[in-house]
Amino acid sequence: MGYNNVIDRSLTKAFNLLKDLAEDMTFVKKSVSDFDFGSGTASTTAQSTVIKAVIIETTKATSTGTIMKQLMLRISDVGDLGGYVVIIYMCENWRVGNVIKSNGFISVVEMFKG
Amino acid sequence: MGKYERTQADVFSIFNQLAWKAEQIKTYPVNYISVTQDSEYIRVSVIPSGRGINLNSTSGLVLIDIFISAGNGPRRASLIADKLDKYLVGKSIVTQDNANTQFGQSSLVTKGLDRDNPTLYASTYSIPFNYFGVF
Numbered sequence: 001m002g003y004n005n006v007i008d009r010s011l012t013k014a015f016n017l018l019k020d021l022a023e024d025m026t027f028v029k030k031s032v033s034d035f036d037f038g039s040g041t042a043s044t045t046a047q048s049t050v051i052k053a054v055i056i057e058t059t060k061a062t063s064t065g066t067i068m069k070q071l072m073l074r075i076s077d078v079g080d081l082g083g084y085v086v087i088i089y090m091c092e093n094w095r096v097g098n099v100i101k102s103n104g105f106i107s108v109v110e111m112f113k114g
Numbered sequence: 115m116g117k118y119e120r121t122q123a124d125v126f127s128i129f130n131q132l133a134w135k136a137e138q139i140k141t142y143p144v145n146y147i148s149v150t151q152d153s154e155y156i157r158v159s160v161i162p163s164g165r166g167i168n169l170n171s172t173s174g175l176v177l178i179d180i181f182i183s184a185g186n187g188p189r190r191a192s193l194i195a196d197k198l199d200k201y202l203v204g205k206s207i208v209t210q211d212n213a214n215t216q217f218g219q220s221s222l223v224t225k226g227l228d229r230d231n232p233t234l235y236a237s238t239y240s241i242p243f244n245y246f247g248v249f
Contacts (some may be wrong), residue, residue, distance in 0.1 A: 037128075083147075085147075
């Protein structure tokens, strides 16, 4: 078994040990996309994936009330984060922000609401 | 439709023409995230930051970032800029309510490798416009 598999299995085990700290979140991706210059709108079809992610930090901007959460997730669950635009968490839509860290196995991503 | 939305719609209408689509140059507006990994595309920004001749008018710049593959020289960017000239320079768009968007002379600035994606070489094409709204 290669090192990649060993690390991936260890991460799966670690996420299982986290139990309810690793929560279900639905990542919504723009799967097919084009921009219509006639209507001025983007035409997209959404594709969603439910994955486990751990919230590691929450901050709230005092001036605007915008809430930011940092999530830790396994890259093998989502692949390239580029096309993801929305995360549905606790029945609320959050916007996907920047990828803070990514080491090939784990990513730390920001999501925003408000 | 207000002057800013009208201006943007007029500029976008150029890129909605069949003739422009036939040029086969991927065209996106600013603040749009493409899911495809294009090795050549343009990104259109409409900046109505200038004054108009009346309260319903405005003026400004259309900035078009041209991205081409890095490492193949600048010629392709110039060709795309020339194609843009064909659709924009000296053109005038009159809408149903007799409002009018007029484009002036263009310019092209090369910027070098794209900071976010160094496999792309970036240039910026710009052209001023005047939008004449009616009361």
